[in-house]
Amino acid sequence: MQYRIYKDNVKIKETTSKQVEIAGLKPKTTYTLGVSAYNGLRESTRATITMTTRGLVMTVDKSLPVNSEVTLEYVEYPLGSVPIGTEPAGMFGGGNRKKLKARVLSSANGSSTLELLQAIEDTKTNLIVDADDPKKWFKVNAVSGGVFNFTDEYAELTVSGLTQDRWIGFSMNIIPKVINAGDEFTISVPLYISSSTPYQAGAVCIKEHASGKVAIAQNLPDGPKDKWFNLELTKSAGVKLTDTSQSFYLFLGRNGSIKAGKPTMYYTKEAQSSFKDNAHLANIGNGSLAAFDGYKAVYLK
Template sequence: MQYRIYKDNVKIKETTSRQIEITGLKPKTTYTLGVSAYNGLRESTRATITMTTRGLVMTVDKALPVNSEVELEYVEYPLGSVPIGSEPAGMFGGGNRKKLKARVLSSANGASTLELLQAIEDTKTNLIIDADDPYKFNWVNAGSGGKFNITKDYAELTVTDLTQDRWIGFSMDIIPKTVNVGDSFTVSVPVYIDSSVPCDGGSVCIKEHASNKVAIAQNLPDGPKDKWFNLEFTKTAGVKLTDTTRSFYLFLGRNGSIKVGKPTMYYTNEAQSSFKDNAHLRDIGNGSLAAFDGYKAIYLK
């Protein structure tokens, strides 16, 4: 008997062993893992679990209250702009600045151990404005048969009884950065497809309004249904983006019921942080504690 192993609905391994190691997981990231039996002809119903990996652990040369939350700051320094370790007090320059929350696990002898409460990989620059708040979705063609429901965690759309194609959905602004033909982007959107309404299809697209052309696009899949999954794809921009007003779209083409979480869009070749477990935030002599990884830094003010 063989077993098929799935991660986020993608088969990653086929094995005869009842115990395997899954590598390449990111810290503080939720995954859906599944397993099915396969006899060479038929595959059994897949059993799944949802799990979240723990966050990166860091040591700080400061006594902090156990179980309290602290805020760290992540920045990337342009090469050679500021000598690492000698930033003046109050000067936390650099780009791609992000706030990271952490919880204090323990504290002893003037030092504390922290666990990050989010994936540090999230520090990639999200090109979509206001993507942290589904309330900031714009409704598109709201008067054409769509029923909208917006919560703090997701935006929901249900379309029924349409007999012809009519794009109804959501849009968001994207940051007006330079987006040229040939630039590679990765888009990630949490999606929930409700099986109670037959879904006739839809798509995610980035549109350039000045030329009325689509820069990148991806069709919504047929499934899975009745569970959250992460729709992630990488595309190459087909047109230059100059007008970025409401340029990120997620549509239903006719009928269906979907929920949409907080989307991200970033340059595919943007380097991720390589911070590892047990990074040590030390006093850098300007009133702050910091750990450095090349030209990336994490501060505790």
Template sequence: MSYRIYNGTKLLGDVNNKSTGINGLLPATNYQFGVSNYDGNRESSKTTINVKTRGIRLIIPTSLTVNSIITLNYQEYSLGLVPIGTEPAGMFGGGNKRNIQAKVISVDEGKSTVELLEPLEDDSNIQVGGTNLAKHTSNTLTNRMQVSDWVFVASSGNATNFNLGDYEGQTLMMRVWIDKPTVDAHLQAWTNASNAVGDTIKAGQSGYSSLTFKVPASFTAWNIAIGNGKAAEIAYKEFKVEKGTIATDWSPAPEDTQYIVDNTQMNRLQDGSFAAFNGYKAIYFRQ
């Protein structure tokens, strides 16, 4: 017997345990989750529960009153540049300028933790599913690459987009779309202690290569690559690493969405206000 997990009417997947986690949700947002029993043939009616996720939390280096409600000013800059200092006038002024309410959760050593009471982004811009642990991935095909053996998408020698060492002892799902390789190709993950091989994509065909990889508790070197050790031309897209054993649709890593990140500390500006920046988005607090 397994359990089917739903977000609204969307099936997220089947699990065997009586507890599970759901990643990739928008903060400060209402959701209805459902669970049903499934024996491989028949499915019971769903039992549902309504929940609201907590909001993004920011740290403001000033003492505020616990449980008070404050107003933050959110802004997106049209040219993709957030100024350091006061907001400029004119075309840099950007769009989606609005006030956000926040609640002061705690104060410690002159720093206040505040929680936003609403999301900063429309939920249509964020996909629900497993959080992509690999940064700088894309749903656009790469240029076709001529390789002598493998296309390395992450490795211990270059862990700028993903570091396997952060997930020792955990089970990860990895998936990538391989586009018309000139030889049979697959996704492969290996360390000096273990190895996992994904689905084979035949030469001239396209499709997803997926694998489940139990990260060993100890290792010294690792690689994640596409190919089969032979010379080939390969293009790919939608590389994703997520926790668990269920592959979900590609989505960018949270760091790549230019969302204001949870527990970001706001910095004091020259005019005495406070601000947090991420890409072309900014949030200000003015006392």
């Protein structure tokens, strides 16, 4: 008997073992894992569970109230130079800056242990402009039956009244640089697909806005429905892109409803954040705490 293992509705392994190790999971990220039995002819009904991985843990040289939340600031220094004497007031030269929430797990003897409440994998260079603000998304074919709703967390589209397939959706800009045919990208998009939406009723794609040449295209997966999940695609660009205005698209081609969170798109071979678990945030003066790992830095504000 063989077992098929799924992560977020994508088959990742087929094995005869009853114990499986799933590598590459990200901290503080929710996954839907599934398993089915397969005898070479038929596959059983899939059993699934939803789980959230633990966040990164770090220690700070400061007493903090247990269960309280603190704000950390993540900064990258690609030149490898961290001006410790001026941080965190200036943070000159830092990039990919973002604020991270952490909860105090314990506190004793002048030190506290913190757990990050969110993942930091999106500190890779995001090739999509304005991805942190869904309100910056452009409407595509908005007059063709789509109702749009934009919040601080997601962009929503409801399509009704269509009697034939018609692409209606959103687009976003990609950072204007040449994308060559064969370049490999990973796209990650939080999605919420309503149960009223037919399977494979929509698609995500990267294309040249002016010429319409498609570099990357993928139909929406077969579920899950009525819950948030993370759609992650790794593709090779099919054509060279030179016009990158409004080049990231998310469409519905039939009646239904979909929400999209803040997407990321990055070169697949770009190194992940090197910031490690169990980092120690040390006092660097002026009441500031910092930890460094390679050219990554986190500051307790």
